[in-house]
Amino acid sequence: MNEYTIHSAKMVPLDRSNIDTDQIIPKQFLKSIKKSGFGPNLFDSWRYIDAGFPGQDNSGRELNSEFVLNHKKYKGSEVLISRENFGCGSSREHAVWALQDYGIKCVIAESFADIFYNNCFKNGLLAITLPKDSMAELFRFAEEGEAIHVDLVNQVILDLNETEMVKFEIDSYRKTCVLEGLDEIGLSLKYSKTIKNYENAKKKQTPWIFK
Amino acid sequence: MPRTLYDKLWELHEVIKREDGTHLLYIDRHLIHEVTSPQAFEGLRVAGRRLWRVSANKATPDHNVPTTNRELGLEGITDDVSKLQVTTLDENCKEHGIEQFDISDERQGIVHVVGPEQGITLPGMTVVCGDSHTSTHGALGALAMGIGTSEVEHVLATQCLVAIKQKNMKVEISGSLPEGVYSKDLTLSVIGKIGTAGATGYAIEYSGEAIRSMSIEARMTVCNMAIEAGARAGMIAFDQVTLEYVKGKPFAPSGREWEEALVQWKELRSDDRAHFDKTVDLDGSKLKPQVSWGTSPEMVMDIDSTIPEPRSNSESDALDYMDLKTGMRAQDIRLDQVFIGSCTNSRLEDLKVAASIVKGNKVNKDLKRAIVVPGSGLVSRAAINEGLDEIFKEAGFEWRAPGCSMCLGMNPDQLDEGDHCASTSNRNFEGRQGYKGRTHLVSPATAAAAAIAGHFVDVRQVLKS
Ligand code: SF4
Numbered sequence: 117m118n119e120y121t122i123h124s125a126k127m128v129p130l131d132r133s134n135i136d137t138d139q140i141i142p143k144q145f146l147k148s149i150k151k152s153g154f155g156p157n158l159f160d161s162w163r164y165i166d167a168g169f170p171g172q173d174n175s176g177r178e179l180n181s182e183f184v185l186n187h188k189k190y191k192g193s194e195v196l197i198s199r200e201n202f203g204c205g206s207s208r209e210h211a212v213w214a215l216q217d218y219g220i221k222c223v224i225a226e227s228f229a230d231i232f233y234n235n236c237f238k239n240g241l242l243a244i245t246l247p248k249d250s251m252a253e254l255f256r257f258a259e260e261g262e263a264i265h266v267d268l269v270n271q272v273i274l275d276l277n278e279t280e281m282v283k284f285e286i287d288s289y290r291k292t293c294v295l296e297g298l299d300e301i302g303l304s305l306k307y308s309k310t311i312k313n314y315e316n317a318k319k320k321q322t323p324w325i326f327k
Numbered sequence: 328m329p330r331t332l333y334d335k336l337w338e339l340h341e342v343i344k345r346e347d348g349t350h351l352l353y354i355d356r357h358l359i360h361e362v363t364s365p366q367a368f369e370g371l372r373v374a375g376r377r378l379w380r381v382s383a384n385k386a387t388p389d390h391n392v393p394t395t396n397r398e399l400g401l402e403g404i405t406d407d408v409s410k411l412q413v414t415t416l417d418e419n420c421k422e423h424g425i426e427q428f429d430i431s432d433e434r435q436g437i438v439h440v441v442g443p444e445q446g447i448t449l450p451g452m453t454v455v456c457g458d459s460h461t462s463t464h465g466a467l468g469a470l471a472m473g474i475g476t477s478e479v480e481h482v483l484a485t486q487c488l489v490a491i492k493q494k495n496m497k498v499e500i501s502g503s504l505p506e507g508v509y510s511k512d513l514t515l516s517v518i519g520k521i522g523t524a525g526a527t528g529y530a531i532e533y534s535g536e537a538i539r540s541m542s543i544e545a546r547m548t549v550c551n552m553a554i555e556a557g558a559r560a561g562m563i564a565f566d567q568v569t570l571e572y573v574k575g576k577p578f579a580p581s582g583r584e585w586e587e588a589l590v591q592w593k594e595l596r597s598d599d600r601a602h603f604d605k606t607v608d609l610d611g612s613k614l615k616p617q618v619s620w621g622t623s624p625e626m627v628m629d630i631d632s633t634i635p636e637p638r639s640n641s642e643s644d645a646l647d648y649m650d651l652k653t654g655m656r657a658q659d660i661r662l663d664q665v666f667i668g669s670c671t672n673s674r675l676e677d678l679k680v681a682a683s684i685v686k687g688n689k690v691n692k693d694l695k696r697a698i699v700v701p702g703s704g705l706v707s708r709a710a711i712n713e714g715l716d717e718i719f720k721e722a723g724f725e726w727r728a729p730g731c732s733m734c735l736g737m738n739p740d741q742l743d744e745g746d747h748c749a750s751t752s753n754r755n756f757e758g759r760q761g762y763k764g765r766t767h768l769v770s771p772a773t774a775a776a777a778a779i780a781g782h783f784v785d786v787r788q789v790l791k792s
Contacts, residue, residue, distance in 0.1 A: 134625075143736065147412050149411065149415050150366070161763075201524040205756060206754075207459040238477035289348060289491075300489060301481050305484070310342055324584050
């Protein structure tokens with residue numbers, strides 16, 4: 117294990133498929149022009165009894181005791197686990213900002229919607245896909261209140277005795293994004309000349325695009 | 328090697344393949360709205376970066392704009408937080424010199440209606456926007472994808488997207504759609520069949536007789552909901568119908584450039600024997616009007632059937648949320664509101680179909696509200712020229728100003744708690760149209776017929792009588 121490992125992380129289990137980004141962060145909070153401050157409104161309509169609105173003091177709102185995020189045993193969880201097609205729907209990156217602002221460092225699910233998956237890595241939020249049976253084991257683990265280590269360098273999830281539970285796949289580009297926190301734009305701008313050349317050729321070929 | 332339409336569009340825009348396996352894909356057109364762009368502009372500012380190519384970007388506010396009191400312009404926005412988002416877009420466009428159709432411009436509207444309408448999006452282009460329904464523009468034979476805010480910033484600064492190529496999926500619809508069955512029913516049927524993750528990791532090409540015989544507006548409805556099937560991009564080959572649609576649009580090429588463009592655009596189709604990683608076939612002539620009963624767009628049923636037995640926890644949760652029971656007939660679902668609008672179904676053709684059903688009838692007295700929200704100022708004007716607004720108003724519909732409106736209710740147009748709404752939009756997620764609101768996705772024709780009846784009816788019967 118190394119400095120990129122998420123150590124002794126508690127897991128909060130969201131046992132539902134197709135969790136959409138409208139649930140992760142409801143529309144009224146998208147009016148913010150900032151990237152921060154979304155944490156208190158993560159899963160707002162499931163988490164609270166009332167309808168939330170932006171700019172509100174959330175500390176006095178009544179919590180929905182049935183929603184897992186509010187269960188005492190899952191307080192302080194850094195890993196969120198779920199089922200299929202997590203993060204489907206709207207492209208709102210606010211969903212990722214909200215998860216991170218709340219304190220989630222890693223989401224593990226059977227599968228992810230494409231845009232959400234991309235958005236995670238652009239912000240250094242680790243998203244891991246695991247097969248159904250491994251997810252079942254993690255769910256069991258979470259419900260028993262057990263924690264895990266997530267070792268990104270070696271692409272493995274370990275229990276607290278450091279015994280390997282399961283290995284995971286991740287492409288090298290996305291892995292580097294999380295490990296090194298890449299400045300993607302800076303990296304792409306290193307190809308400025310290539311982009312310019314491409315563009316100049318295109319100007320001759322399809323001039324109507326440049327209007 | 329024979330190539331698919333997606334392969335061709337991809338190759339035309341590939342700037343470089345990098346060592347790490349990612350590609351830089353050149354972006355011809357970037358559409359901007361007020362919700363997903365402020366943080367991207369802020370990011371540029373902090374890093375001291377400039378726009379790569381200003382003219383590639385076109386903007387319009389849509390999500391937050393009110394659909395009433397529009398003559399007041401910005402002053403018509405009563406919510407200060409919404410107003411700040413709209414004025415932030417104004418300022419960012421001004422600072423960078425980006426062309427914008429602002430709240431007072433007649434050309435303002437939902438970004439996915441405005442793009443094709445203006446010829447801002449064209450065949451053969453790569454089009455991106457910080458909005459998942461960017462797939463709509465694929466109907467023109469373009470590669471169009473929704474992106475997140477970090478990617479918006481990346482496109483602003485580099486005119487490229489860091490991308491990994493997806494797999495090819497063909498959705499082939501044979502036959503022709505029966506009377507009373509529309510492109511919305513088709514696209515919902517496809518999602519019902521393959522599921523909301525059925526096309527994750529794929530780019531979809533829709534083809535077959537049913538697609539070929541559709542107008543561009545109807546094709547846009549199909550591609551709009553590719554994202555609801557999990558695909559980032561949906562597209563349709565260029566043909567004569569596309570040509571006629573694009574011709575003469577304000578930003579479309581003309582004269583010699585038009586001739587040159589046509590030569591290139593005619594290649595925008597999959598070669599015979601091109602390889603698809605997955606193919607889905609549907610017989611269009613067997614399709615029926617669709618109604619969604621749950622909280623995911625895959626939870627749909629035929630209008631003449633009953634709500635199915637839940638097959639998962641998600642489905643039973645959905646039934647609870649919707650307050651519906653297995654075995655109930657679609658036609659027994661009583662409605663509180665009807666919404667005709669959104670980037671799925673707010674174009675002239677949609678409003679015409681709905682108006683033809685509404686004409687001479689009255690909105691059911693049990694309904695709280697029925698609204699029509701045209702997709703853009705120009706759609707609105709065209710509809711008014713044809714007298715459609717009068718037909719709707721006489722029936723008891725409210726005729727509103729253009730924007731996203733009750734598709735997601737970031738403006739004041741929202742459902743009340745517990746309301747059932749027949750909606751021509753694309754998402755029936757919990758609370759999407761208003762806190763604890765209940766959305767049923769349908770075609771404009773079904774929405775119109777439902778507004779008159781106060782509950783769902785089989786629009787095929789309505790058209791017969
Ligand atoms: S109409 Fe609805 S789906 Fe379309 S862009 Fe607006 S909010 Fe999104």
